[in-house]
Amino acid sequence: xxxxxxxxxxxxxxxxxxxxxxxxxxxxxxxxxxxxxxxxxxxxxxxxxxxxxxxxxxxxxxxxxxxxxxxxxxxxxxxxxxxxxxxxxxxxxxxxxxxxxxxxxxxxxxxxxxxxxxxxxxxxxxxxxxxxxxxxxxxxxxxxxxxxxxxxxxxxxxxxxxx
Numbered sequence: 001x002x003x004x005x006x007x008x009x010x011x012x013x014x015x016x017x018x019x020x021x022x023x024x025x026x027x028x029x030x031x032x033x034x035x036x037x038x039x040x041x042x043x044x045x046x047x048x049x050x051x052x053x054x055x056x057x058x059x060x061x062x063x064x065x066x067x068x069x070x071x072x073x074x075x076x077x078x079x080x081x082x083x084x085x086x087x088x089x090x091x092x093x094x095x096x097x098x099x100x101x102x103x104x105x106x107x108x109x110x111x112x113x114x115x116x117x118x119x120x121x122x123x124x125x126x127x128x129x130x131x132x133x134x135x136x137x138x139x140x141x142x143x144x145x146x147x148x149x150x151x152x153x154x155x156x157x158x159x160x161x162x163x
Contacts, residue, residue: 004046004047004051007046008043008047011055012039012055012058012059012062014039015036015040015059015063016059016062016063018032018033018036019036019059019063019067019076023066023067023068023069033075033080034144036063036081037076037080037083037084037145038084040052040056040059040081040083040085041084041087041088041152042152044085045149045152045153049088049089052084052088056081056084059081060077063076063081064077071118071121071122074114075118078113079107079110079111084145087142087145090102090103090106100139100142104139107138108134111134
């Protein structure tokens with residue numbers, strides 16, 4: 001139990017540091033949010049989805065407190081932050097084609113909702129090129145997320161177990 005709390009606390013601290021960097025280095029906001037989404041996958045792999053949901057809630061609450069832009073916080077909370085849980089739920093003995101359709105469906109529904117909410121505050125140009133670009137970027141993000149999970153399972157997990 002103490003290992004779970006300590007490991008989860010360290011991962012949450014890493015998560016929050018990455019979210020803080022969105023305030024300090026505003027050019028790489030999406031990059032840092034993408035990195036901040038990775039610790040939740042570790043929590044899910046190590047301790048299960050229910051602990052992952054608790055981790056997500058903690059990261060969203062702390063993220064609200066440390067992120068100066070609430071629009072960026074909303075983007076993190078609705079997309080990057082929750083994606084590890086969504087990915088875990090979707091990738092359950094389904095053909096990869098169905099998994100990708102479900103993931104793209106999730107991403108597009110969330111982006112439509114966020115664009116409606118955020119258009120009141122920030123102009124977001126939406127056209128065919130931006131929609132297609134989003135699809136490609138999301139597929140690359142999902143691939144990199146999967147690559148991180150594989151790397152964690154094959155390399156990092158062994159190192160941590162030996163500590």
